[in-house]
Amino acid sequence: MRITASSTGEEIKDLALSIHQLVNKLPLTMRTQKSMGVRIEEGQVLDYHYTGPILEKVMKEGVKSGDIPESGPYKGIPVVVVPLIEGDEVIAAIGVVDITKGIYSDIMEITKRPQSLKSKKEELR
Secondary structure, eight states: OOOOTTOOHHHHHHHHHHHHHHTTTOOEEEEESSSOEEEEETTEEEEEEEOOHHHHHHHHHOSOEEEOOSSSTTTTSOEEEEEEEETTEEEEEEEEEOTTTTHHHHHHHHTOOOOOHHHHHHHHO
């Protein structure tokens, strides 16, 4: 599979569905720089020509964004969107919609593993 800045929603579907499964089927959106993308919920692609305000923001700025959209189907729901960068170019953006109203993000922060014992021993030297 090769993802480019002009890959279509149909071409990025398999990667997006895999990530959707990885995040326990939280709603997922993804688009590329030059093409609209996908909107996925409950294991199904709902839209092959999707974009959203936070996807657009991340495509433009090239940095991760945790924000709450003011428009679109996920208006008022926290999302986390990251850029997919190749070289110096943002070629895509991938977003997870936190329908748990932030609990998912909080759990990810709370459950970060502590530094390994080996690393702690090395620091003490």
